Amino acid sequence: MYAIVEIAGKQFKVTQDQFIYAPLMEGEAGASVEFDKVLLLDDNGTVEIGVPTVSGAKVSGKILDHVKGDTVIVFKKKRRKGYKKKNGHRQRFTKVLIEGISK
Template structure:
């Protein structure tokens, strides 16, 4: 069983017992979360597609930890103009364990 759910403006395919990395969510570690913007639910071949969401469907999860992603290097250069600029960025993430999918 899996579901397509919208978390923090992004869509994720989630399954029970798996974890996802999302943009930083509010809440402490071990806090319970409930996502109700479920767009699609597949229950062993029976697919329910919402318009725009599936009524009565919820995804329950737990925040495992808050962390930062890998460093992304942003490098800009204009040839023959003596212009180089280097910058780095690390995105703030939240690791969420999916506990249950209620359809």
């Protein structure tokens, strides 16, 4: 059984007991969360497609930790002008354990 869920504007394909890195969410480590924007639900071959969401379907999870992603380097240069800029960015994520998918 799997589901496609919208979390903070992004879509994730989730199954039970799976870890996902979602954009930073409110809540402390150990808190329970529920996602009700289920776009597609597959239960062993029977597929339900939402219009736009599947009514009554929910995905429950648990926040494990708030982490930072890898460093992305932003480098700007204009040739022959002596202009160079180097910046780095680390996106913040929330690690979520998917505990169950219910219909």
